[in-house]
Amino acid sequence: MVPRLLLILLLTLAAAAQSGENELDELLDWQDQQIVERFSADGSADHSWDPLLQSLAEQLVVGVSQVFPGQGEPVSFRVFRQKLGFNAVCWHRVVIVDSLLMEGLERLSQGQAVYGELDTPYTESILRQISMERPELPPPPGLSWEREQQARKLFEEVLAAWICHEVSHAYLGHARERLRQARRLEQGNPQVNPLLLDQRIRNYLDYHLGPANELEADRYGARLALRSGFGLEGYRRALLIIARLEKLSGADASFYRTHPRPADRTRVLQEVEAEESQERS
Ligand SMILES: [Zn+2]
Numbered sequence: 001m002v003p004r005l006l007l008i009l010l011l012t013l014a015a016a017a018q019s020g021e022n023e024l025d026e027l028l029d030w031q032d033q034q035i036v037e038r039f040s041a042d043g044s045a046d047h048s049w050d051p052l053l054q055s056l057a058e059q060l061v062v063g064v065s066q067v068f069p070g071q072g073e074p075v076s077f078r079v080f081r082q083k084l085g086f087n088a089v090c091w092h093r094v095v096i097v098d099s100l101l102m103e104g105l106e107r108l109s110q111g112q113a114v115y116g117e118l119d120t121p122y123t124e125s126i127l128r129q130i131s132m133e134r135p136e137l138p139p140p141p142g143l144s145w146e147r148e149q150q151a152r153k154l155f156e157e158v159l160a161a162w163i164c165h166e167v168s169h170a171y172l173g174h175a176r177e178r179l180r181q182a183r184r185l186e187q188g189n190p191q192v193n194p195l196l197l198d199q200r201i202r203n204y205l206d207y208h209l210g211p212a213n214e215l216e217a218d219r220y221g222a223r224l225a226l227r228s229g230f231g232l233e234g235y236r237r238a239l240l241i242i243a244r245l246e247k248l249s250g251a252d253a254s255f256y257r258t259h260p261r262p263a264d265r266t267r268v269l270q271e272v273e274a275e276e277s278q279e280r281s
Contacts, residue, residue: 024176028092031179035091039080046079046099053077053097056160060167063228067220068171075170077163086130086245088162090169092176101162104130106155107137108241113151114140118240124248127241131249157234158241164230165221165238172220174213211260218265222272232269239265 039045057077064072075090079097086104088097104126111122122140129135143151169175225235243262245251 024179028175028179031175032092032094035096036078036094039078039082039096044081046081046102049079049097049099049102050077052156052159053079053163056156056163057167059160059230060164060224060228063164063224063226064167064171066227067168067224071171075167077166083135088166090166090175093170095163095166095170100130100135102159103137104135105158105162105241106151107139109155109158110143110148110151111140112154113147114142118237119244123244127245127248130245154234154237157230158237159234160228160230161221161225161232161235161238164224164228164235165217168217168220168224169213172213172216174217177213215260215265215268218260218268219272222269223276226272226276232273235269236266239269 054077057075061072073093075093075095077095077097079099079102081099083098083100085098086101088095088101090096107126108118108123111120111126112118115122126137129137222232222235225232239262246262
């Protein structure tokens, strides 16, 4: 959900791109491939989550055909042990997931299963760890087999929401849009010092396209979650977790927000829920 990871690589690729508009698809595919190869090469690929992600992605097929008609090209998910941030980034048809997101969501779900709610000291301790440099995420004490099964369900629900959001970025063409904007900026400023230009492009990508694209991905992601039978409970919990995390890190008060406020994102969910129930009746 946080489009910061690998930004430098994107900028390098964007700067190298001299081809015309109609070659963008090829360039985007190539970019996907480069990103996956780069991560796979350093041994940080984590395949332990592949079956779960694959099965959740398969459950989206019907929803995708309704929400994004004519756009069946599969989106793949790659988890990497970067521990750089609690995030996932959608490129063109590949989503890069930091293992910290997977492990963090799993622990938070286990905590919720053990204590019966999310707002507990255990949750806070996990969220604090997530914002640290070398996070350690111990399981909650008293995690029985039974609770573990409940946690599994909660984890899949919240992860499905994340996947719906990222898949929506892919089918809404946000990677293409970002690449196009970056190139437009670059072409419009032939005299500018390359370092300054890099900074400007980066700011543009971070601050201008960010919030609007995030809300759009939420709108479609929520629809996708509903049409795929996941419901919105996991989505609400994801936003609650982000809100708690922002509060802990102080990001919620920052003037330079790169992302819409969780409250605005929750409002989008409510709007979609109302629209969808109206459509059904
Ligand atoms: Zn996002």
